[in-house]
Amino acid sequence: MPGERGTSHAFGVAAVNAAYGAATPSNAQMQLRVMDGNVVCSTCHDQHAATAATGGTPRISPAKKITALGSTGAVTSGGTFTGASGFWYLVEIQAGGAVGTARFRWSKDNGTSWMGSNVLTSASATPLDNGVTVAFGAGSYAPGERWELSASYPFLRAALDSGDNASGAKFCRDCHSAWAQDHTAAHTWTGSVKSHPVGVGLNANGGLYDRAVPLDANGAAQGAGGDGNAWNDLRLDATGRVQCLSCHAPHFAPGNSAATSP
Numbered sequence: 001m002p003g004e005r006g007t008s009h010a011f012g013v014a015a016v017n018a019a020y021g022a023a024t025p026s027n028a029q030m031q032l033r034v035m036d037g038n039v040v041c042s043t044c045h046d047q048h049a050a051t052a053a054t055g056g057t058p059r060i061s062p063a064k065k066i067t068a069l070g071s072t073g074a075v076t077s078g079g080t081f082t083g084a085s086g087f088w089y090l091v092e093i094q095a096g097g098a099v100g101t102a103r104f105r106w107s108k109d110n111g112t113s114w115m116g117s118n119v120l121t122s123a124s125a126t127p128l129d130n131g132v133t134v135a136f137g138a139g140s141y142a143p144g145e146r147w148e149l150s151a152s153y154p155f156l157r158a159a160l161d162s163g164d165n166a167s168g169a170k171f172c173r174d175c176h177s178a179w180a181q182d183h184t185a186a187h188t189w190t191g192s193v194k195s196h197p198v199g200v201g202l203n204a205n206g207g208l209y210d211r212a213v214p215l216d217a218n219g220a221a222q223g224a225g226g227d228g229n230a231w232n233d234l235r236l237d238a239t240g241r242v243q244c245l246s247c248h249a250p251h252f253a254p255g256n257s258a259a260t261s262p
Contacts, residue, residue, distance in 0.1 A: 009250040015039050021179035021195070027158050030174065043157070044171075050086030050152040055160035058082075060132055060151045063091065067146040073099055073121075073139030075147040083130035086152030091134055093141045099123055102141035106134075161243040165199035172244035173198065196247070201240050217257035232257045 015024050015034045025031050025043070033043045052058070058081035065075070075091055087108045094117065095103040105117040106128055119126065121141065125133035132151050159169040165180045173180040179195040183205040186197045203210045214234040216226035222233055231254050237243045254261070 007252050009039075009044075011039050011041055011043075013038060015043070015175065021176050023175060023178065025174045026177075027170075027174050029157055033157075039175075045155045046157045047155055049157065050155045052084050052153055054153065054156035054158065055162070056154040056156055058086075058151065058153050061149045063134060063147040063149040065145070065147050067092075067144060069142040069145045071139065071141045071145050073102075073141050074137040076135045076137065077132065077149045078125050078135065079127070079131045079133040081131050081151040083151065086150065086155075087130070089128060089132060089149050089151065091147045091149075093121075093143050093145045094118060096141055096143045098140050099136045099138055102136070104136075104141075160237075160245060161198070162237040163199065163239055163241065168199060168239075168241075172248075176244070196242070198243050198246075199241055202236070202242065229258070229260055231260055 014022075014037055016022060016037070024034060029046075030043050033040060035043075060077050060079060060081050063075040063077045065071075071093070088110065090107040090111055091104055092106070092111070093102055093104050095101075099121045100123070102121045103118050104121055105114045105119065107114050115129065121136040123135055123137070125135050127133050130151065132149075134147075134149075156171065158171050158174070160171045161173050162169045165173065165182060170177070180198055181195060182200045183197040186195075187205075197204075202214075203212060212221075214222045214236075216222045217229070217232050218227040220226050226233075234246050236246055
């Protein structure tokens, strides 16, 4: 919230706030969900729309045991989700025993149907689908025990910012349009506070002050030869332009450049 420390974008606060360059969103669905003049979670998030089409980083949740029947082993999820929309996965032990002997099946509709059956458990990552994997820890497994995990995009109500400030997709720039400016506007000082240029590529100013590529925390060019830590990377959009989210994370940003996860 304004004036307070936190790890997420403010919610439960006024949508219109000149100090933060914030105004009522122009997106019709977001505008409908400004409650009593305040931003709420559903202003930006749609609990029914975890799709790749709106962008954002997909995440695979830790596997959670939901039926405990005495197993001493554990299931670990992994991989990089590549599906077009989010799913819940259910993993169930079919034949008991130690890892490497026990067998399992898995479902994406809570067990109504099974996409894979009689799969041998392994300590190595075993693929399910869409880049999702599971691995089984040392120990024994009992028939009927279940774990669940999710693989999803961040339930966004509109597509993340991409393209230029005039015709590109807007998400952050919808509410914060007063702060959306290109490199030309950034050079025109009026005495008012201005923001970093967005909606433009690196070196759009003719090389006056931008680097050709972002630098990593170790001072090397980001990517090959960088520090090897993806969590501190500055991300350009699909068109190679700087956007608000190139530098800002709305939820649980790593606390320092050495962090390897949020």
